[in-house]
Amino acid sequence: MGSVSLKIGDGTARFRRATLCSSAVNILMLLSVLTTNLFALYAFTSSPKDHHAHHLLHHAHKNISLISEQVSLILREIESSQKKLAQMEKELLGYESIDLSRPNIANELKLFLQHHQLPLGKDSRSGITEMVASVGHSCEKSADLLSQYMSYKVTEPCPDDWSVAQKLILRGCEPLPRRRCFAKSVPKVGLNPFPSSLWKPVDNKTVNWSGFSCKNFQCLNSKKLGRECAGCFDLVNGSENQRFVKARGKNDFLIDEVLALGSGGIRIGFDIGGGSGTFAARMAEKNVTVITNTLNIDAPYSEFIAARGLFPLFLSLDHRFPFYDNVFDLVHTGSGLDVGGKPEKLDFLMFDLDRILRPGGLFWLDNFYCANDEKKRALTRLIERFGYKKLKWVVGEKADAAGSGKSEVYLSAVLQKPVRM
Numbered sequence: 543m544g545s546v547s548l549k550i551g552d553g554t555a556r557f558r559r560a561t562l563c564s565s566a567v568n569i570l571m572l573l574s575v576l577t578t579n580l581f582a583l584y585a586f587t588s589s590p591k592d593h594h595a596h597h598l599l600h601h602a603h604k605n606i607s608l609i610s611e612q613v614s615l616i617l618r619e620i621e622s623s624q625k626k627l628a629q630m631e632k633e634l635l636g637y638e639s640i641d642l643s644r645p646n647i648a649n650e651l652k653l654f655l656q657h658h659q660l661p662l663g664k665d666s667r668s669g670i671t672e673m674v675a676s677v678g679h680s681c682e683k684s685a686d687l688l689s690q691y692m693s694y695k696v697t698e699p700c701p702d703d704w705s706v707a708q709k710l711i712l713r714g715c716e717p718l719p720r721r722r723c724f725a726k727s728v729p730k731v732g733l734n735p736f737p738s739s740l741w742k743p744v745d746n747k748t749v750n751w752s753g754f755s756c757k758n759f760q761c762l763n764s765k766k767l768g769r770e771c772a773g774c775f776d777l778v779n780g781s782e783n784q785r786f787v788k789a790r791g792k793n794d795f796l797i798d799e800v801l802a803l804g805s806g807g808i809r810i811g812f813d814i815g816g817g818s819g820t821f822a823a824r825m826a827e828k829n830v831t832v833i834t835n836t837l838n839i840d841a842p843y844s845e846f847i848a849a850r851g852l853f854p855l856f857l858s859l860d861h862r863f864p865f866y867d868n869v870f871d872l873v874h875t876g877s878g879l880d881v882g883g884k885p886e887k888l889d890f891l892m893f894d895l896d897r898i899l900r901p902g903g904l905f906w907l908d909n910f911y912c913a914n915d916e917k918k919r920a921l922t923r924l925i926e927r928f929g930y931k932k933l934k935w936v937v938g939e940k941a942d943a944a945g946s947g948k949s950e951v952y953l954s955a956v957l958q959k960p961v962r963m
């Protein structure tokens with residue numbers, strides 16, 4: 543939009559106009575109700591005099607039913623006017639998918655979602671006339687939680703509610719609305735310079751542990767946090783520092799051999815469900831920049847990855863990746879790709895990954911856990927539809943991580959995206 547600027551004051555004025563307008567409608571409605579009542583009163587009192595008592599009683603009966611009919615008519619009129627009013631307010635606020643006219647909606651949410659007319663009219667380069675705030679349409683389903691999230695004091699510290707934010711994201715309310723409060727800051731003590739930061743233990747104090755059951759990294763390492771993170775915060779004594787440089791089995795490919803397959807053209811990559819960022823760390827040592835996609839589910843992955851000097855992307859896999867087409871040389875993922883649900887869900891994810899990977903780029907599927915044979919076949923069929931060249935393809939079995947004696951099937955592959963015309 544370049545030269546186009548926004549006047550905040552303009553927006554506020556618009557909001558006030560909206561309120562004024564709805565008060566005008568209110569007054570109009572009140573007047574109409576009053577007149578209808580006056581008419582009813584007139585009909586009741588202005589009848590010619592009749593002195594026959596039984597007649598009178600008869601008429602009174604009739605008149606009472608007439609009046610009650612009138613009253614119910616008025617009530618219906620009021621109800622429909624109220625509906626019309628809510629609809630008008632909705633239109634004035636300019637938001638259809640989120641009902642801002644319902645009670646208990648935080649005022650900050652209304653302000654954030656307000657449309658802003660461009661002060662100079664239509665912008666010739668972008669073709670837009672107003673700016674609309676970006677917020678996930680599924681936020682409507684969690685309106686109460688969203689309102690709680692947007693209830694804060696402007697320019698004061700935000701409530702300690704990062705877990706509310708993540709809960710909203712996991713319910714599809716993504717992107718979240720912006721806020722005008724100061725996020726709780728944590729002094730980042732003992733950060734190491736790059737590249738020694740990649741493997742130095744991260745200080746417990748770099749994280750505010752409120753909202754986590756663990757209160758330090760030692761505790762996290764004693765827990766099984768998922769397939770991508772078993773002791774993954776232990777950078778010194780565990781198996782984390784062996785990953786990608788030392789194979790535990792034929793399903794493990796080494797970074798050097800995969801980079802060799804890319805014949806020197808691998809410079810930037812994207813890692814999905816990257817745990818504590820070790821893939822990105824190993825790649826950084828090869829001068830390859832990798833962005834690690836992660837949420838903070840049960841552990842402060844984002845803080846840890848950042849403390850290592852790496853790039854954490856706080857985004858759910860349901861969100862369209864915020865990258866342009868054909869930009870990455872490499873996409874790396876393991877069982878994080880298993881999004882569950884209908885096959886179309888994985889379809890949409892795979893097409894989006896394909897979109898951001900450049901032709902000739904590598905898709906590294908790393909130890910994808912196949913819960914059953916059908917899962918393996920479905921994934922294989924899906925991959926084959928994309929027409930990637932199979933540079934490596936290994937289906938292997940490993941002893942069950944839980945130690946039950948059963949073996950589990952894993953698929954590892956390095957695939958090259960074709961040039962499509």
Ligand SMILES: *[C@@H]1O[C@H](CO)[C@@H](O)[C@H](O)[C@H]1NC(C)=O
Nearest residue numbers: 586589590592598601602605
């Ligand atoms: C009821 O209305 C009739 C006309 O419909 C009128 O003649 C009569 O006087 C009214 N009765 C009373 C009690 O107002």
Ligand SMILES: *[C@@H]1O[C@H](CO)[C@@H](O)[C@H](O)[C@H]1NC(C)=O
Nearest residue numbers: 701702726728749750751752
């Ligand atoms: C973490 O956040 C909570 C709530 O905002 C705050 O009370 C607490 O002091 C913070 N802890 C640290 C170590 O900063």
Ligand SMILES: *[C@@H]1O[C@H](CO)[C@@H](O)[C@H](O)[C@H]1NC(C)=O
Nearest residue numbers: 743744745746747758759760
């Ligand atoms: C983190 O806290 C645990 C438990 O208090 C402690 O054993 C460990 O040394 C700490 N680690 C770092 C890097 O501060």
Ligand SMILES: *[C@@H]1O[C@H](CO)[C@@H](O)[C@H](O)[C@H]1NC(C)=O
Nearest residue numbers: 742743760776777778779780
């Ligand atoms: C790793 O193990 C060594 C020797 O067993 C021990 O001295 C050291 O404190 C351990 N480091 C961490 C971070 O646990």
Ligand SMILES: *[C@@H]1O[C@H](CO)[C@@H](O)[C@H](O)[C@H]1NC(C)=O
Nearest residue numbers: 801824825826827828829830
């Ligand atoms: C990474 O880049 C630095 C600086 O350009 C260079 O000295 C180093 O050899 C490179 N490392 C690798 C593995 O290419």
